[in-house]
Amino acid sequence: MKLAIAEAIATERDMASISIPIPLRDRARTGLLGWLATVDHKKIGVMYMMVAFSFFVIAGVLALLIRLQLAAPNMQVVDPQTYNQIFTMHGTVMIFLFTIPMLVGGFGNYLLPLMIGARDVAFPRLNAFSFWITLGAGLVMFGGFLFGARSDAAWTAYIPYSSKTFSPTIGMDIWLLGLILLGIGSTLGAVNFLVTLYSMRAPGMTAWRIPMFGWAMGTTAGMVLLATPVLTAALIMLVADRNFNTQFFTTNRVQLWQHMFWFYSHPAVYIMILPAMGIISEVIPVFARKPLFGLRAVVISTILIGLLGFTTWVHHMFVSGVDPTIERFFMFTTMVIAVPTGVKMFNWLATLWGGSLNLKTPLLMCLGFLATFVIGGISGVMQGSIPVDQYVHNSYWVVAHFHYVLFGGSVFGIFAGLYFWVPKITGRMFDEKLGKLHFWTMMIGFNVTFFPMHFLGLLGMPRRIATYDAGRGWEAGNLIATIGAFLLAFSVLIFIINCIKLRNGERAGNDPWEGNTLEWSTTSPPPEYNFREIPVVESDRPLFDARMRTPSA
C-alpha cells in the first residue's frame, strides 16, 4: 500500500515539528537499565556496533605497535614474544570481535527487521542472549590478555604453534574458549536471522522485493550456520588435545587442523564481505539516483558466492603438502568464485554509470570500496594459482591481499553504512566536511599503508616476523607503510570527532537521503515498535514508490 506509506511519511513529517509523543513503553525503557535489559533489535544492534567499534580501536592501536616495530630494521619497540601476542590479538580481534559483530550483529540486527517491515527479529530474547554471549567472549579473550596469559599462535592457531608444547600457557586455552563462546553466539544469531527473514517479512514483500542487504544477510547467516559449528568442533578438539591428552592434531597430522580451520575461515571471509557488499548495494542506488542494476543478478551471484565459498578452502594450504590433484581442484574453484564477484562489480559500476551522482560521504566510501576491493580481488586470483601462491604464500603479499579485501572492502563498506544509517539511528546528520576529510585521509592512508606490502612480499619479506635486518631492500616499503598507518589512525580519529559532533548535528528527519527501503518511512530514530502500521510492499523500492505518489513531499 504505497498510499499508506506515503501518508505515514507525510504524517510523521508533520508530527516531527510538533514533537512526537513517546508511547509509555518507550519511556519506561530509557536509561541504563533500558539498554542492559533490552530485547529491542535496534538497541541490541547499537550495542553490537559500540562494542565492535571499541574493539576496532583497540586492535587498531595494536596495529600501530606492529607498524612501529617494523618501521625500520632491528627495532626493539617490543620483544619478539610480545610481538607475536600483539599480531595474534590484532588479527583475532579485527576479524572475530570487530568485523563480524559489526556487520552481522550491528548492521544486521538494526536494519534487517526495519528493512523487511517487521517489528523485531523472530526471537528477540535469543537475540539479546547472542549479544551478551558475544560480549562475554570478547571479555574472556581480553581477560587472558590483561592477566599475562596470552595466546601467540596467530589468528589461525596452526598446529604445532598452538599445541601444548609450543603454547604451554593457559592463554591459548582462554583464546580457544573465547572463540567457542563467540561461535555459539553467532550460530544462534544466524538461526534468528534466517527465521526472521523467512517468516517476518511485511505483506507483499516477495522474495524479489527483499532489499539487497536482506539477501546478503540471509546468505551470510546461512554460511554462519553451516561453517561455524565445524570450527567449534575443531576448537573443542584442540582444547581436548591440550588438556585431556587426546590425539587429534598430533604432529604428523597438522593438516587436519588446517582443513577444519579453513573449512570455517574461508567462508568466514565471505561472512565479512557479503554484508558489506549488501551495504554498498543499498547505498549506491540511493546516491546514483538509479535502481540497482540487475538486482536479480546481484542476488544470484551473492548466493553463488555463498555456496562456492564452501568449496575453496584448500587454497590456503597450497604449501601444506595436500595431494596435488586435490590442490588443482581447489585452484579451479578459487578461480570460479571470482566470477560472481566480478558480476557484482559490474553491476555496481553499471548502477553508477549515467547516474546523477550525489557525491556525499556514503557514496565516497562506496567508491573507495570499489576501487580497493578490485585490487584485492585481483591479487586474490593471482595467488589462487598454485605456482604463484607457492612463491607468495606466507609473505607480505598475502597481507596486502587480505587488507585490500578486508579493510578496502569490509571496513569501507562499514563506514559507508555508518555514514548512511547513523542519521537514521541517532536522528542527527554527520558533518559532511569532516566526513569527506575522513574519507580522503582514510583512502590515502590505507593505500600508503598496504600498497607497498605487495612489493615487500614479492621481495620475499615473510609475514609475522618481529624484525628484519637492513640491506634486503625492505626498509623503504616498511617505513612508508608505517607512515600510512598513522595517517589511517588519524582518519579514524576524525570519524570519532565526527561522532562526538553528532550531538549538535543537523536533524535528519525521516528520510534525509531519499532512500528506497522501508526504514526511511519511519522516524529517526524509529520508535520501539518500528512502524505505526505494518507497511504493505509493492516493489523492491517501496519508498521510491511512495515518493512518486506524494506530489508535495
Next chain:
Amino acid sequence: MMDKSNLAMHMAGSQRWSDSRPDSRVGQPQPAKPTRVKNIGLLGVAFFIVSESMFFVGLFLAWFYLRATSDAWPPAGVAPPPLLPAVINTGIALLSTVAVLFADRAIARDNRSGLIAGIATAGALGVIFMAVQSAEFTALSALAQGSAYGSTFTFLLLFHVLRVFVGVVLMGVVLVRALLGHFSSRRRLLVQGTAMYWCFITGVWLVVFAVLYLLS
C-alpha cells in the same frame, strides 16, 4: 494494471497505478506480527538442527581424515568395540523415537494422557541409553588418550550422548508441564520441538552406529 484488491485504495476511494508485478497478499488485513509460517518456533528448531548437524559433520570429517591417514584403524592391539551394547542402544533409540512421536500425535488430538505416557516412556528409554553409554565410556577412556582412533571414537559418543542428555531434560520439562495440565492441540510447540530434536538425535546415532561400529 489496476490493483483492485488494495485495502488502502478502497478506503481512500481512489484509483492508482500499481506495480507491474501484482502480489496476492497486497491488501490483506494486517496482522500485528506478520509471519508467513504457522510456527516460527519450529522453523527455528529446524535451523538449529542444521547447525547441530554441521557440528557432527566436523567430527566425522576428523574421523575419516584420521582414518585415511592411519596405517591401521583401529590401531594394532586395539580390539574393535563390542557390538552388543550398541545394537541394544540402537533398539532403545528407535523405540524412544516411536514413543516421542506417539506423544506428539496424542497431544495433537488433545489426548493428554497419551502425551504423558509417550513422553515418560521416551524419557525413561533415554535414561537407559545414557546408562549403557556410560558403561561404554569407562571402557573407552584409556583408549581416548592413546590414539587418534580412540579420541574420535570417544568424541563422537560423548557429544552424541550430551545431546541425549539435553533431549532427556527437555522431555522432563514436557512431562512436568503436561502433568500440570499444560499443552493442547493448539499449544504444543515445546512438544513438537522436543520431538523434532529427538528424531535428530536418533538420526545422529544411526550414523554413529553405522560408521563407528558397522564400517570399522
